[in-house]
Amino acid sequence: MSNHKNQHNLWDFPWGYVESFLIYSGLLITGFLMEIFFPLKTSTGIVFPYNLFILGGLILFIITLQLFFKKQLFVKWLGSVHAAIISIVFIAFMVMIMGIVPQIKTESTTIQLLGLNSITSHWAFLLILFVFLISLGLVTFKRLLNFQISNIGFVLNHLGLFIALSTGILGAGDTIRLNLELEEGKPNWKAYNNKTKEYVELDFAIYLKDFIVEEFQPKLAFVENEKGEIIHNDGKNLYLIHQNEHYIFNDFEIDITKYLASSGRVGEGYHFVNDIGAPPSAHLSIKNTKTNKTINGWISSGSFLYQYESLKIDENLSVVMTIPEVKKFTSEVSILQKNGERIETTIEVNKPFDFDGWKIYQLSYNEKMGKWSNTSVLELVKDPWLPYVYIGVFMMIAGALYMFWAGNQFKKENNHDVD
Amino acid sequence: MTWINFESYYITIVILWTLSLVFLGLSYKTEKLFKFSLIAVLLGIISLIWFDVELWIELHRPPMRTLGETRLWYATFLPIIGLLVYVRWKYKWFLAYCLGMGILFLTINYLNPETYSKTLMPALQSPWFIPHVLVYLFAYALLAASSFVAIKSLYSFYNNTFTENDLKLADNLVYIGFAFLTLGLLFGALWAKEAWGHYWTWDPKEIWAFLTWMMYLLYIHYRHFHISNSKEALLILTAAFIILLICWFGVNYLPVANTSVHTYTQS
Numbered sequence: 167m168s169n170h171k172n173q174h175n176l177w178d179f180p181w182g183y184v185e186s187f188l189i190y191s192g193l194l195i196t197g198f199l200m201e202i203f204f205p206l207k208t209s210t211g212i213v214f215p216y217n218l219f220i221l222g223g224l225i226l227f228i229i230t231l232q233l234f235f236k237k238q239l240f241v242k243w244l245g246s247v248h249a250a251i252i253s254i255v256f257i258a259f260m261v262m263i264m265g266i267v268p269q270i271k272t273e274s275t276t277i278q279l280l281g282l283n284s285i286t287s288h289w290a291f292l293l294i295l296f297v298f299l300i301s302l303g304l305v306t307f308k309r310l311l312n313f314q315i316s317n318i319g320f321v322l323n324h325l326g327l328f329i330a331l332s333t334g335i336l337g338a339g340d341t342i343r344l345n346l347e348l349e350e351g352k353p354n355w356k357a358y359n360n361k362t363k364e365y366v367e368l369d370f371a372i373y374l375k376d377f378i379v380e381e382f383q384p385k386l387a388f389v390e391n392e393k394g395e396i397i398h399n400d401g402k403n404l405y406l407i408h409q410n411e412h413y414i415f416n417d418f419e420i421d422i423t424k425y426l427a428s429s430g431r432v433g434e435g436y437h438f439v440n441d442i443g444a445p446p447s448a449h450l451s452i453k454n455t456k457t458n459k460t461i462n463g464w465i466s467s468g469s470f471l472y473q474y475e476s477l478k479i480d481e482n483l484s485v486v487m488t489i490p491e492v493k494k495f496t497s498e499v500s501i502l503q504k505n506g507e508r509i510e511t512t513i514e515v516n517k518p519f520d521f522d523g524w525k526i527y528q529l530s531y532n533e534k535m536g537k538w539s540n541t542s543v544l545e546l547v548k549d550p551w552l553p554y555v556y557i558g559v560f561m562m563i564a565g566a567l568y569m570f571w572a573g574n575q576f577k578k579e580n581n582h583d584v585d
Numbered sequence: 586m587t588w589i590n591f592e593s594y595y596i597t598i599v600i601l602w603t604l605s606l607v608f609l610g611l612s613y614k615t616e617k618l619f620k621f622s623l624i625a626v627l628l629g630i631i632s633l634i635w636f637d638v639e640l641w642i643e644l645h646r647p648p649m650r651t652l653g654e655t656r657l658w659y660a661t662f663l664p665i666i667g668l669l670v671y672v673r674w675k676y677k678w679f680l681a682y683c684l685g686m687g688i689l690f691l692t693i694n695y696l697n698p699e700t701y702s703k704t705l706m707p708a709l710q711s712p713w714f715i716p717h718v719l720v721y722l723f724a725y726a727l728l729a730a731s732s733f734v735a736i737k738s739l740y741s742f743y744n745n746t747f748t749e750n751d752l753k754l755a756d757n758l759v760y761i762g763f764a765f766l767t768l769g770l771l772f773g774a775l776w777a778k779e780a781w782g783h784y785w786t787w788d789p790k791e792i793w794a795f796l797t798w799m800m801y802l803l804y805i806h807y808r809h810f811h812i813s814n815s816k817e818a819l820l821i822l823t824a825a826f827i828i829l830l831i832c833w834f835g836v837n838y839l840p841v842a843n844t845s846v847h848t849y850t851q852s
């Protein structure tokens with residue numbers, strides 16, 4: 167890629183793309199060998215205070231390099247454009263492996279041996295990332311040393327990325343993620359840690375007052391009798407079932423004469439029932455416009471307790487009701503503290519609740535029971551490094567806005583071709 | 586009963602934009618005709634935005650979930666970008682390209698209507714959803730435009746008709762596109778934290794979005810320091826676009842697909 171104008175021997179100063187490529191290849195090979203011989207078994211990460219020491223060490227190291235060793239070949243290289251560009255290529259390479267090989271347990275011994283299914287804890291990735299971070303830090307620090315206001319975009323982008331990456335990676339070991347299973351009408355304070363596979367006792371208990379699932383209307387679908395497959399009306403969406411709705415599908419005119427959100431079969435038809443497991447049902451009147459014959463009948467989606475019911479409209483087709491999709495699920499809880507105080511709140515997806523350094527998320531529920539589930543699973547997350555990661559993220563957002571506002575300011579005259 | 590009236594919109598818009606292309610072609614001979622071209626583009630854009638809004642209301646949710654819906658936004662944004670670029674830099678050929686792409690996307694949608702569902706899973710019901718997706722789509726549309734410039738420029742390399750000016754247009758598109766790409770990535774992270782409790786999980790879609798971001802980062806840095814190595818820069822830009830395409834719709838076909846939270850395929 168480099169077109170050196172003068173005769174340039176390998177490892178002569180300045181180091182260009184070839185040297186950068188060789189250095190990063192060296193890291194890559196070393197990393198793979200280390201992965202084969204001493205793979206990183208745990209993915210728990212580095213915990214406090216060691217991660218803080220490492221971060222402090224990294225920053226001090228970068229400052230020392232720039233202040234006292236900036237004349238050294240290696241330091242010059244670290245802060246060079248060649249190193250930056252090649253490091254981006256190598257990180258992209260490692261990330262691409264992650265994007266192709268599923269990052270899960272595998273049968274393949276080659277993938278296992280090379281650690282290709284656990285790139286985030288792969289030595290090669292970590293080594294490359296480490297040198298990359300030093301590079302990025304050095305580039306940023308150099309610019310900060312002789313800061314001018316016109317560099318604000320540069321600093322926001324590069325320092326922001328440095329902060330977000332370094333605190334994000336090093337802080338990962340301190341995140342705690344617990345699952346708390348709740349049953350309606352009962353408190354629980356024993357949460358499960360998926361990483362350590364242990365139960366943890368919390369300083370507080372959470373009492374589930376009520377768990378509520380809201381559903382969308384069920385949908386009406388046509389099914390081929392033989393294959394049992396849903397036919398999409400020329401790819402258009404399935405019809406939502408509402409009372410008195412009128413639909414036309416090929417030669418059929420469909421009238422939804424009755425819709426019951428919760429019902430049970432009694433004799434010939436469905437009636438309103440409010441029991442656990444009572445499924446929705448609808449009464450249809452379907453006219454075949456070709457033969458002028460009309461068929462009446464009930465359909466029901468069924469539930470974990472009851473059979474579904476379809477309506478056959480001719481030799482080829484039946485009408486079915488799909489199981490309603492979930493719109494929203496909410497836990498109404500009380501948080502019980504040791505000092506006797508209670509906090510009443512509701513927790514739902516996308517609306518976590520902050521409490522005592524924890525963020526409490528709605529995670530799941532008993533999906534088999536659907537809307538009759540009386541259990542709810544909450545996730546409690548503690549992420550002490552998050553504010554620092556967010557400082558980096560918001561700097562980058564500001565940097566991106568700056569980039570958008572300032573546009574591309576390449577100007578031929580003040581642009582230096584590095585070669 | 587979404588999409589029912591798409592046909593009339595489709596026909597109107599395609600006629601308008603085809604007329605616009607015809608006037609654009611004629612305007613190389615008779616410059617006066619160009620204003621008709623502009624008027625037709627504008628009318629087409631307005632009709633399409635009208636349709637987007639109608640669909641949005643009809644669905645009771647933002648139409649930004651399925652591939653078909655994203656194509657719709659491309660078809661909306663590309664001609665807008667073409668128009669803005671024309672106003673700023675007077676590239677008629679670029680406007681023609683954007684119109685062509687807009688027509689293509691609408692036609693794909695017309696021929697393959699997918700299942701448009703009114704229902705939206707709880708995790709997607711977030712105030713972050715719309716900015717995240719809109720910002721991404723805008724970024725992709727700009728970057729797609731930049732790669733078209735790249736391909737055209739590579740072609741002109743062989744004819745020796747290449748001018749640095751073409752690459753300047755690519756630079757501008759990449760800069761703005763990259764700013765939006767960064768915003769999309771970061772908004773996604775902030776949203777993921779609110780919805781799932783982790784801002785970054787190396788989910789396949791995230792991986793490929795990150796890779797796309799790295800490729801354009803590479804282009805920006807390479808371009809900044811080797812302003813005269815146009816051809817290499819163009820090759821990087823082309824490669825970046827291939828990664829972007831994989832990210833956009835290739836992820837579903839990769840072996841990693843079933844480990845993604847971003848594939849909302851319906852039953």
Ligand code: HEM
Binds near residue numbers: 247249298301302324
């Ligand atoms: C948020 C992501 C990034 C953005 C938006 C960005 C953007 C830029 C821009 C626009 C320039 C040239 C403009 C100027 O000199 O002010 C630049 C320079 C540079 N960037 Fe980045 N960059 C990013 C990340 C990185 C990364 C990850 C590296 C790798 C270590 C890097 C290394 C460099 C270097 C070495 C320079 C030249 C610095 C100098 O001449 O003092 N950048 N970057």
